[in-house]
Amino acid sequence: MSVKTLKIDDKDIAIEEGATILQAAQENGIPIPTLCHLEGVTDVGACRLCLVEIKGINRLLPACVTEVAEGMEIQTNTEKLQEYRKMTVELLFSEGNHICAVCVANGNCELQDVAIQVGMDHTRFTYRFPDRGVDMSHELFGIDHNRCILCTRCVRVCDEIEGAHVWDVAMRGAACYIVSGLNQPWGEVDACTSCGKCVDACPTGAIFRKGETTAEKERDRAKLEFLVTARKKHQWTR
Template sequence: MSSRPSAKPTAPAPSSKVKTLTIDDRLVSAREDESILDAARQNGIQIPTLCNLDGLTPVGACRLCMVEVKGSSKLFASCVTMVGEGMEVVTDSERLQNYRKTIVELLFSERNHICAVCVSNGHCELQNLAQLLGVTHLTVPYRNPKLPVDASHERFVNDHNRCVLCQRCVRVCGEVEGAHTWDLRGRGIDTRVITDLNQPWGSSETCTGCGKCVHVCPTGALTEKGKSIREMAKQSRFLPYLTMMREDRSE
């Protein structure tokens, strides 16, 4: 993703203004530059997310974190909606649960997610979401697209069949590693992640082989070679620490 300059995590000085709002009838306070999602998590209120990851710029792409705000008929993606004074947020209505379930179903139907043969089985965020939301079967038809697997890299594999297009790899590579190896090509249902200008990953001249993309990937799309079924656990927790240390240094 060719990131907009303004979208880079340049860590502006945190705002000193604090807002008070209610989330699911609980009074909480948050800085005005914090999102509803941040405020909810700090108070132990869990909102399902997929594209969001601490340490990366939120993009509001998966739409799982949509919440209701009293006084508006529109829904808001809580990862990109800042808190407001007196806001009354509902995170878990029947309507929202229903939508989230359908969105997870849409993701399962889009590509070929076959947990039984997946290296990330048991460590997969998409699978966890399905369990959390009670998606036991699909009401929408499977699309069963024919998609390639890129195993040209000596250490990593990119399996498009398991990609959910959350763009975490694109963002971590551009924003944190600074290599911008990953990007997207095509549009709509034909969108795919690519390395360099759609070259095999193994021949990429920009990839530093750091593996950050693999560990932030929520599913078994980006994995390490040599892992068999169920073995590929991701370590994405390096990210908030890394971002925090960098922000400190820049001050």
């Protein structure tokens, strides 16, 4: 496979053809914030936090789904990008009902981490306070749609790793939400194997284990890496 040479933040990079800008940055210790990206599943460019500037292209491109090309000159942390990312996080908070003080993932939440990273301490946008439900019909888990950021990590993990296809996205625009089965209560979906992969993949407190209370949801990066190969190696246990 051929190698592509490029610059990221004025640093010379060499990486195999077909790699994404995000992969090139990560392999060279250049941080780019993400929320929808999860190692081992297909990238979809949903959160738009990984937008970068590329010389000669007059629009911002998502690093997770943009392949490297010979001679690319990429900037990952300009003032323009910092402002876009901050605005994106503000919109995520304003369009949902993210009350961190009573969330199971408080203190261990990727949305919180990104908010700190981009310097967001308030939102300039009007809160929508949408009427979103909580589904506690499953024997082991629950989903609180108020905390969901539509990253679709649960959808992709269940589809591509577990192969159960429990989750999907319904509706359009601001009305979008994650559905289980054919818009059934989670506990009534026969396809669910109760593996818990969606719980561990969720970056917020939207999908959680029953019995967890404020700040008790743990997020283990090593476990997320384990999820990628667990099914193939028959290592997953309930």
